[in-house]
Amino acid sequence: MATTGRTTRQGSKGRGERGRRGEAVRQAELLGIAADLFADRGYVATTVRDIADAAGILSGSLYHHFDSKESMIDEILSTFIDQTLAAYEGVIAEGKGPKETFEGLVCTSLESMVESRSAILIYQNEARFLAAQPRFSYLTAAHRKFEKIWTDVLKQGVKTGEFRDSIDPKLVYRLVRDTVWTAPRWYRPGGSLKPEKIIEQYMAVLVDGVAKH
Amino acid sequence: MATTGRTTRQGSKGRGERGRRGEAVRQAELLGIAADLFADRGYVATTVRDIADAAGILSGSLYHHFDSKESMIDEILSTFIDQTLAAYEGVIAEGKGPKETFEGLVCTSLESMVESRSAILIYQNEARFLAAQPRFSYLTAAHRKFEKIWTDVLKQGVKTGEFRDSIDPKLVYRLVRDTVWTAPRWYRPGGSLKPEKIIEQYMAVLVDGVAKH
DNA sequence: CTCCTTCCCAAGCAATTGCTTGGTAAGCAT
């Protein structure tokens, strides 16, 4: 096991590449690699050796940049949540009506699939298990903020009469949330199915349903 | 629970049975325990010792009933898929119109939350990773059957004019599927939120949307 | 040049993993 032929790490690239760059840059690089692996193998199933291999270094070397495997997923998730929360608040800040705001939230969520696909997948797949640990209590907090943002918009829409008053905001929030956050599971970046098409269809169904009126 | 409720196999009918009837009962019992653990800790994160502990036996004793941990999840998933496929085909067999059939499929899927909650969660969380292995190729096959059933109904509805002709059957199928299969993540059996309420709200949104017409 | 820091390798450790082996107590039939 110890005598794998992988000991010569630099492939085509020379040592010169190992020049001095910002630590933050290298960290972000490694986090991107880790996020991709966590996303398509699962966090527990991904070993630190997997991550190191994908990065072209040895597993021990990862610990020069990170305290632990856990702090990697921590960084990935907290960054994603900060971004998402900021994006949502940006939509709210536009001060439009409930229907347009609702559409804006759906749109924003689906759009983030392109640049945050891995993070969304990790959040969807692992957050539920991680949230039990104190370290990841911010996940539960974020969850509540998300819920408030969405349900407020739905309630407002019912009040103004734009949304049907028979809807249960909490339940509809869950439906919509599950819908938009699960799309990255089958969405393939760069595929023939464009995000715009998905947004159009999802928006149409969520707002008007599948039935003809 | 650990009471040795020995099955009285007095009849001893066919010799082919070889007295394995008690074994099937115990197996189902252990599978239920394993399914619950897989569902709320994840398959990889659940150890065979966890399962054995929950069952009140030692980990090695599990291997009297199962070849491997993998064959446990295999059994759980294949059983779930068979049940679901049968239920879907039952709805189709009623021979109703597209809208009622669509509603029947949504209803059936959500209803299965009650008795197959763990299995749905496992299917949602682990199938994507497992499907890569040849042993679990039936997951991909089932996936295709599900897709055909749903999209056929949607296409039929467009043809009869009950559904809007602007919908993309494949995309809408994904939306609906993700929606109904993700609900078990937050649904709590025995809670105050009844499945009927969820079904009613989900049906309303998916068919008619949130907007007032 | 020398010193210091950065970023990595080489080796390995303690714990945990899925699973195996050999044995045994209990039930039932002959």
Place this chain on the structure above:
DNA sequence: ATGCTTACCAAGCAATTGCTTGGGAAGGAG
């Protein structure tokens, strides 16, 4: 009593896990 089967325990093994330690090569600063 004898023999067979069932369902378990007790012990442990090989592999893998996250992580640690000690060192070494490279480059900027003095």
